[in-house]
Each structure stands twice: as structure tokens, then as C-alpha cells.
Amino acid sequence: MSCPGPAGLNSLLVGMQWRVTSPAMRMSRLFLRTLRDDPSDAEVESHKLLVRAGYIRKVAAGIYSWLPLGYRVLRKVEQIVREEMDAAGAQEVLLPQIQPLELWAQTGRDQAYGPLMFKLQDRKESEFCLAPTAEEVVTSLVAGELSSYRDLPVNLYQIGWKYRDELRPRFGLLRGREFLMKDGYSFDVDVDGLRANYQLMFDAYHRVFERCGLTFRPVVAQSGEIGGDVNHEFMAVAAVGEDDFVWCQACTYAANVEAATRAIRHTSSAVDADGELAPTATPSLAPLGDGVPAMTPVHTPDAATIAAVAEQLGIDAGVTLKCFAFSFAGGALDGRLGLALVPGDRTVNEYALAGVVAPAKAVPLDDEAFAARPDLPRGYIGPHHPDVALIIADPAVRDRASWVTGANRAEHHVRDAVLGRDFRVDTWAPVAAVVTGDSCPLCRSPLRVDRGIEVGHTFQLGTKYSTALGAEYTDADGAQHPMVMGCYGIGVSRVVAAVTEEHHDEQGLKWPAELAPFDVHLLALAGKGEAAVTAAAAAEQLYADLVAAGVDVLFDDREASPGVKFADADLLGIPVQVIVGAKGVGRGVVERKIRATGTRDELPLADAAGVLGGVRP
């Protein structure tokens, strides 16, 4: 039996009509099944539609297979990311997804991540994890390769699968346990260098998300697990987002709700530069309690939440005073009790509270701690408790003359608690979380709190990892310094879902041009008789012409009724639909429908491929 040489093989392939390079596809051969019903386990539109349209299929909780259409979109996002990273001077690498746990122990993050990591052992029982991220691997890589200031800066990135054993995977691709992430890491000689690289990445991220068609905002954020200083989250605005962020409608201020602050209103003059109550402010304070009756207890059975108290007493939550109890850890007040006071319709921002008590820590009381302190009845705590070392109050606590609050006695609250008369405040600080309508700290315009999907995150890491893993360089004077690092993530697979959340309607998906799995969806409407045969031939010819013109075209050549084809086309969401039917072909035209807008027009059949090829991005 003879083996075909290259030429023979080539002719064999041609003979089998294999198109190795063409991105075009006949729908009759596409690995695709669309579903008429929503999958029962999907809750958000992106999940429902991506499954119904045959882009993804679930394999396990938070783990998905990417089918041909979905994988095309995923690769388009990848490509945009790649282009913008390369343009910004970053270099692509590929780091392992299986990483030795030993490496993580060197930074202590094996403990910090804990059960969030998928862990595994090899046959020798050495411990590994599936990469949740790659700071350790990339830092130790760079530590081994570079040692001089002459080698820096360097900026490496990869696009690879990441694994996090989430407490609760949900919303399809939005919170998966396996997800595709672009993670990048910059190494500089100093903070100025880091800032320059950070700015390059920050700008590149804008271009990436703009090209993906997302409405987004970069917001100042807390640093979370990774550690470090300045960082931004890129939030795609979406009702199904899992994070609140605050933004100003008049200026550029935007922050994660945890990091957000607000301008203190008319009471701001009562707080001096140290956050202490200024003596000069007391004139406005003194009259507050005038004429308020003495504080009186009320029986409030089974009302351990603000909402329950408000309902039982027929009052607004805003007239209640919330007392958030915590114990100090470290510092002069170690082990003592503290209270944070905010109006009942607000919540305590624990990050803000942490900032106030730093360097000591404020540890919220847990079930055990409450059980050990019968004098602190959960849900019935009041600010006049005798054993509180420090009371921190939000300035909004000065906005009311009197409050309804806990009585420090189970099943009881008190009315008419007056600041200065019935309870004291030791420290004033804005520990209440920002809500819509608060004033912007920069321009005092109204702030909004919205939900978003975190599609990107940029960090200025500093030297935490370079120090731990020995990524040091020698400067011009021969001195050793740790490299100054930044890291930059984009949730590539999450972007696919985020874009879907923003671009869809009841009929299905609506891909932005740069992400669409195909540029054009060519529909050949079936029919009977000579006109239909002519139309079918015209569709075939147009398909060939579009392929020749370099258009990525999906050709619906199936034997199906027009309704089925229209419905599937709208579901799949390819930006331009071109409909070839007997009626139009008889008049020498085809119809073009823009999926996003529903706009329809006609193109001359003879010229259609040229027109469509010309508008290709």
C-alpha cells in the first residue's frame, strides 16, 4: 500500500472538499443544536441564551464545554486582548495550570486561598493545585531569568484556564469554577516604572472593553486576596452583577462600594481633620435633644432585625440606630468591645471600619461570641451599653434628634435615645456604606450605586511577591532590590457572558461586530418550483462569492422552513442576516437585516458579496 506524498495528500483533501483554512461554514454541517426551552438550571439571560443557542453546554457545576460557535466568540475576545496587550508592549507566555503547592507555601497563599483551590497529588503524593492565578509561578520564573536593572522593565501575560472551587458557582459563565483568564504581570525597578506600566495596562483595558462593546467603568477597589496598594476593578454595568459599585454622574469618581466614600453633608463641619467631634460644632448638637421625652423601653418580641423592629413599631428604618458590635484584636483595646453606629437604613462598611481602628482589627462577633455574652443580646444591642470601650459613629448619626435602638435586653428596644444625653460617641468617622443619593466626595453631585460584573482588575502589587520569591535585581551601583510588580487580569470567558447580558433581546443574542462568531448569516429560504431552484442556486453562488471575498459567513443551507431559519438566526445573533428567497431573487435582490437594530434593506444580488465584503470590519 502506497503512502501519498504531499501532493497526493493535498489532492485527497481537495477531493474530500475539506476546507482547512476557510472560516465559513454550512449550517447543515455545523455541530449545533438550538433549544426551544430555557435550560431549567439557568437563571440569568446570558446563561439561558448561550445554552439555548448552542454556544456552551454544562459538564458540571461551574464547568462548561465550548461548542463551535461559543469557542469562536471566546477566541475573538482572546484575540482582542492579545492585540491590545501586544500593542502595549506585553509579551505572551504560557504558564502551567498545574502548580506545585510548595510554591504557594512560599508566599503563604496556600493558606490564604485555602479551600478555594483545587488540589491534587501525583503518584509520589507530591501536592499540586490547579492554577487559580499565577503570581508565584511568574515571579519565580522572572527571578530565575533576570537579575539586572538592564533587563527591566518586563511585562508578561498569558491567556489560560484558571480554577477556583467557588463556594457557589452560579450564573453560568459569570461565576464558574473553570474560566479563561488573561493574567499579566509587570516587573519594574521602582514605583515610577510600575506606575508607567500600570497606566499602559489601564489604557489598554479601556480599549479591550470598548472593542468588546461593553458599557463599563473602572472603579477604585479594595485589594482583596492578592494584596498591594492601588488597584482598579473594571465593572461592566449589569443588573445581574455580583458587585456593587459607586459612581458619580457628574465627574469621574467611581469606586467599589467597599472603597467608596461620600461627602459628609451639613454635619461635616462637626468633624475636624482627625475625624474627632470638634468642640465648635456643639451648638448645633445641643438643641438636638431638647424637648425629647426620656428614653423609654418598648417590648419588641421577635424583632432582632431592623426591618422587624421598624415593622412592629410602624416606623421607618431610618429612624432606628444600628449598633454593630465588634471586638478589638491587637492594639491598646485588645479584647475589648467596640460599637459602630449607623442609621438603621444603612449598613456598616467594614472596610471603612477597619480603616478607622487600624492597626488594630475590628472582629465582628460571631455566634460563639454572642453566646458567651448574654449582656449583648443579638438584635437588641443599644449604644448605652456600659461595657463598650469605644463607640464609633457615622456623621449621619447626628442627623436625628432621637433614635429607636436596642435596649441591651432581649426582646426590648428603646425609644427616644438622644445623642449626648443617653449615649456617647467617642469617634466620628464615615463608617456607613455609601447609598444612592449620597454626595460625591469630589464634586458633591449625587452618587449612584449600581451593580456590575467585574470583567477586569488591575493591581499595583509592589514587592510582596518579589520579596517572598527572590525576584531581585542589581542596580547600577551594585545594590540588590526587589522588583516592583503590577498584575493585571481580564476574565475572558466572563466577558463573553457580560457582553451577552448587555446585548440580547427576547429573540436571542446580538453580538457586537468584533465578537460575533461569523460576520454574516446567509439564509437560503427553501421553496418549490423553478423560482425556488433559481433562488437556491443564487444562495449557493452568493455563499461562494462571500467566501471568496473573505467574509466569515454562516450559510443556513438546511432543509427547514423559513420560520425555523429566522428564529435560529435571531437566536444565534450574528450581526448581519442576508436572506435569499424566491421573491427577492426574482427581482434581482436579497434582503439584509441588521440583528442589533432590526433594520432591513435590500441589496442587488449581483453586487451583494461586494457590498458585504466591503463593510467587513
Next chain:
RNA sequence: CGGGGAGUAGCGCAGAGGUAGCGCACCUGCUUUGGGUGCAGGCGGUCGGGGGUUCAAAUCCCCCCUCCCCGACCA
């Protein structure tokens, strides 16, 4: 991890002691041909897994697995 719900055909669901059904999808034929056509006939199931009760278990009991929702320190 706590609470709730659910696993029956590829998808969506019904069936609650007597040997498994509907819609969609799929296959065959006819029909229809510009918005998920209609008719007829088919294929397809260890009823999540294991154990138990019973003459008989998808159904009752026990254990396990998986999936979904809510919560997981705001008093």
C-alpha cells in the same frame, strides 16, 4: 458550611405501590414554503446510584451522589 427544592428520553415536564407518559427535538412518508407549518407513522428510558420493605417499587424506608435556589457574621 447551614436551610430549602429537584434528579423520569437529547431539552422542558407529568406520573405518588400493579410493570412509564406528554410537548419539543430526532427518524420515515406526505404536506407547507418570508417568522419555530400540518397530518400520519416511528426510534429512543438500568425512572441519579446502592441497599431495604413488598407477590409487586419511578412511587414507601435508609444511605450516598449530583444539580438548583437562599443564606453564610449588618445585630
